[in-house]
Amino acid sequence: MNNDQMFKNRARVLDEDLAGRASTAGADALLAEIVLLEQEPALQRRRTPSPRRALFGLAAVATLAGAFVVVPSLFNGSEQVYASQAVTIDRDGDSYVFYITDGDPDPDELEKAFRKVGLDNITVKLIPVSPQQREPVVGFDKADPDARMSSTLSDCGKRVEGCLTAFSVTADIKGSAQFHLGRPAKPGEKYAYPADASWPGEALAGVKLQGRSVAEAARVVREHDLKVAYGLDWPLRGGNAGFRVERDVPASRIDPSWKVATAETYNDGVITLHVEPGAGATPPPGF
Structure with a gap:
């Protein structure tokens, strides 16, 4: 956190x-x-x-x-x-x-x-x-x-x-x-809290995925021999600033044209793409 x-x-x-x-x-x-x-x-x-x-x-x-x-x-x-x-x-x-x-x-x-x-x-x-x-x-x-x-x-x-x-x-x-x-963390140790995947020394050091389409970002991740996971950043209701994250979202629920907000790593070979749901997307209960 x-x-x-x-x-x-x-x-x-x-x-x-x-x-x-x-x-x-x-x-x-x-x-x-x-x-x-x-x-x-x-x-x-x-x-x-x-x-x-x-x-x-x-x-x-x-x-x-x-x-x-x-x-x-x-x-x-x-x-x-x-x-x-x-x-x-x-x-x-x-x-x-x-x-x-x-x-x-x-x-x-x-x-x-x-x-x-x-x-x-x-x-x-x-x-x-x-x-x-x-x-x-x-x-x-x-x-x-x-x-x-x-x-x-x-x-x-x-x-x-x-x-x-x-x-x-x-x-x-x-x-x-x-x-x-x-x-x-020690070299090779899995993080207990996520880090920005583009930071120096991280899996996608210097690679900015923010603003790219999901399809393009996923392609870049796989080109670096890394796996892809997804999270959806649902805007808070009532006009409040910020968002609530739905984690471990299956690829079948992700529109390839949606945009990537951030890319996170736990230093475990997986990049989690945080995606902004497109217009008309319906959040699950609780979001």
Whole structure:
């Protein structure tokens, strides 16, 4: 959860919006779309260009079970309660704010920091993302239905020197919870979150498929000895900006003349073409 995504739009995403979802096209993210990130169901996201920054995770925020809210700032009225080389923690009202300063942090070190402020049931899992990803991927899976997590659009480096990403979580969270934080994938390792297939070092480095017809884009993908998969980006209803992604769409439902919006890779030999449905196309139930 393309990075390039919903963060710059400062959108509010609630649980019901994320039902059955995956991220934003690539910070396309950030965030639902995963539990262990093994599968990516349908997701709602905004499409924006992907900035290139120092790597902490991925170009997006991925949200797991629980609401994820993108806010302009987390810094107002906060007070530092813990600091290490990997993370600084502030208390801000009824939330803790985390400033990550290590691009490939040690989960044990982060969990130790969380316990220092009483967050004894929070664990950390690092997930492989594209080494080219320049925005953080932060996922949050929790048992407490009232717990909330948020990320900031502001430059967290203004608050903590060397900060790569910042996010907050409800201080009195009940039950177990797990943060999923992006880390650069090893050579040949499958990504847990999609990357733009045209990025340097990726399967279609320098090849722009956006705006091409599905037929032409699929031909180019196969010429690179890669397989093709499809997703449909259905515009949100009610005039809202953004779209919801229908994944694993069979080729029989794709009109070859429709246009490609983005091309994603998980570094597994498959390119997923995200297609904009043409005029008159009817979305399935739920879209």
